Amino acid sequence: MKRKFSGRAVITFCLIIVGVWIYLQYIHNGTSNRDVPLPDSLHPAVSHNAELLIQQSAGKGIEIIITDGFRSHHEQDRLYEKGRSTQGNIVTHAKGGESFHNFGLAIDFAIKANGQAIWDMGYDGNGNGQSDWMEVVEIAKELGFEWGGDWKHFKDYPHLQMDFGLSINDLQKGERPPSQPMTVKSS
Incomplete structure (x- = not known):
């Protein structure tokens, strides 16, 4: 049937x-x-490598400062509004939750010259005929950082991040890099 x-x-x-x-x-x-808590500080490996970056740059006669590290979603949204709904130039295309800063995986740096932070990529304060900025970027890459100046679209020259193979989408879904143990590079 x-x-x-x-x-x-x-x-x-x-x-x-x-x-x-x-x-x-x-x-x-x-x-x-998604219930995984959001970080509220830099990842230990990022923090450690940022300190190594400062030390190794100083070893080449270049003083740098970390101008930004972990950033809350609210702080990111305020920064995103610069050049849009508030005065200033556009400095980011990432809203809150869309930046590696929001997950403690990014830092921004500047060269320190005469007691002031400068973002002059051609500055050669140590007098070796090379851009101090690019010397710092080279050290950062050796330490495992990705440089925002290598990005194809929006170039973010002060930006350094360690993504641990995770995308923003992965992080938004609650994936996190291992907090310990973490092998970090050093020269």
């Missing part, structure tokens, strides 16, 4: 299948980890 299914039964069955598929995608993509 052959049984025919009504159109309503077929639609119900398809909706159940789609619902199960969506549920499995939800679990598989890690969105269930």
Whole structure:
């Protein structure tokens, strides 16, 4: 005896299948980890490597300062508004939750000359014929940082980050880099 299914039964069955598929995608993509707390400071490896960057730069006669590190979502949103709804130049394209700063994985730096922070990429304060800025970037890369000046679209020259193989999307879903132990490079 052959049984025919009504159109309503077929639609119900398809909706159940789609619902199960969506549920499995939800679990598989890690969105269930959204309850993982947000960091409130720099990742230990980023902090350690930032200190190494300061020390190794000083060893080349270059004084640098870290001008920014961990940034809350609220601080990020305020920075995002610069050049948009508040005065100033646009300095970021990332809203709160869209920056590696918001997850404690990025720092910004500047050269310190005559007691002042400068962002002059051509400055050669140690007099060796090379840009101090690019010497610092070279050290940072050796320490495992990615430089915002290498980005294809929006160049962020003071920006250094360590993503640990994670994207912003991964971080937003609750994935986090291991906090310890972490091997860091040093020269």
